Amino acid sequence: MISNITMASLKEKISAFSVKGILLPVFGILVFILLWQVGASRVHTSLGEFPGPVVVYEQWNSLVAEHQNERVKADKFYVRQEERIAERQAKDPSYAGIIRDYTGKPTFFDQIFTSLYTVLAGFGLASLIAIPVGILIGLNRSVYSALNPVIQLFKPVSPLAWLPLVTMVVSASYVSDDPMFSKSFLTSMFTVTLCCMWPTLINTAVGVAAVEKDLLNVSKVLRLGWVTHVMKIVIPSAIPLMFTGLRLSLGIAWMVLIAAEMLAQNPGLGKFVWDEFQNGSSNSLGRIMVAVLMIGFIGYLLDRVMLAFQRFASWDKTQVLR
């Protein structure tokens, strides 16, 4: 009897889940594609019709094909080099060949990769600064009062405002004959850092300041040292808010990055969009739309990854995270 009831309720739950979890989202996406198709055909630009879903799909295929062609070319390039070196070495055993890097045009997927590591570098640097500073601010009201105006001043600044300054500073200070990073990468990364560190900083500070009074009393009664106090009581208590901040920061970082790459000419998705815009062929709008969807999708994936980290790090497993 009981098992029948639980089975029935289980089935109900499963069907409720498939309606809410699968059917409704699919329905939403289908409606969106339909509206897009209908709407797109009515918008005319100097580069032709606004790209509808079909055009975008075609452009996606062509981008995939370009990527594959480029890979084949690169492979051939390296094989040719090796053959040539082997030939020379057969004649002259003392000859040590140099393998030169393939310098073909980066494909859409190379650009995605560039964007990803640029955003992660910028976000990583921002976290390295924001978390410790946030903890300090949260622990000490005086530090908070001193830093708060500065934080509030810089928090709303757009990446486009920072970018010229960052560009000039990077070109002036990063001078090297054999640079490890390209300047466009550094410029984009620092811009991302400057714009995305604030949510982590503020949320960490709030989390640290909101440690339960009772837990602070426990720490006092135990006479915990400063380091133990911070490691065992303050940081664990602040973790939920810290992750809220980190997720907001990563979202901002990804948005800022595209703008930064456009202007800094970092070979990522931002540059892809800019180049296609400048190119102005009949395919350009479709390709830009592919990039738009890809940017959205990657942003979503980045948030899911952070959510997974948050679930892993959170001590309160009953908390609903979404």
Added chain:
Amino acid sequence: MTTHLDISHVSIEFPTPKGPFKALDNVSLKIQKGEFVSLIGHSGCGKSTVLNIVAGLYDATEGGILLDGREVKGPGPERAVVFQNHSLLPWLTSYQNVELAVKQVFRKTKSKKEMHDWIMHNLELVHMTHAADKRPDEISGGMKQRVGIARALAMEPSVLLMDEPFGALDALTRAHLQDSLMEIQKDLNNTVIMITHDVDEAVLLSDRIVMMTNGPAATVGEILHVDLERPRERLALANDPRYVDYRTQVLTFLYEKQRKVEPIQPAVKTKKTAINAKVANA
């Protein structure tokens, strides 16, 4: 018998926008080693303030606390506190919660193995070894309070301070924990100050019951010596005329001599905000 803990002429004032508010006035109490003392009084009378001053979480405006003849300043593990709402760290297991205290107190005097044994011994005392690896949100309220007691006991305190330790528990769990506490007390013979608003709890557990007058400027009203031999059995005592008499004496004090005047005067309100303000500054 010499005095172990001497609460000597303690007064405390909290600053408020309307000028200083005197919460406690000239509270004096001498407690001997191994004595179990309850503080009872209406809510808002400053019982918790007394405990917090002994714990070192508040500083007395006048007077002070002497432990074995030496003045104590600031909190410390020799005056361990069992908090009303357990105050376990939610991200640590029961074992780790006790471990944090043990490591802090004994890291120089005990080896790793000894510390482990000591943690397990204390969890054993409160019958919580089975949940050593459970986090607070996985165990019941009564179990959390047991772990809280284990953590306090594990510090081997000179004085154990309990702030309404069973106040948040249901009646059955409370009775169960009171029995456990009496059992532990029989073995360890700790010096205990317990705050309570439960008359039965006070009579059952205490050697002395300190009844406090209503605030503001609360102080010690009467002190009742509970001369019931130990071990005490709650069922046997329920009809014992001496028990009933002690109970009546406390009730008389609380409900006749120190009847709580309702509605609460605005002064009580300002006191609450004063405490909050102090906490915010701390």
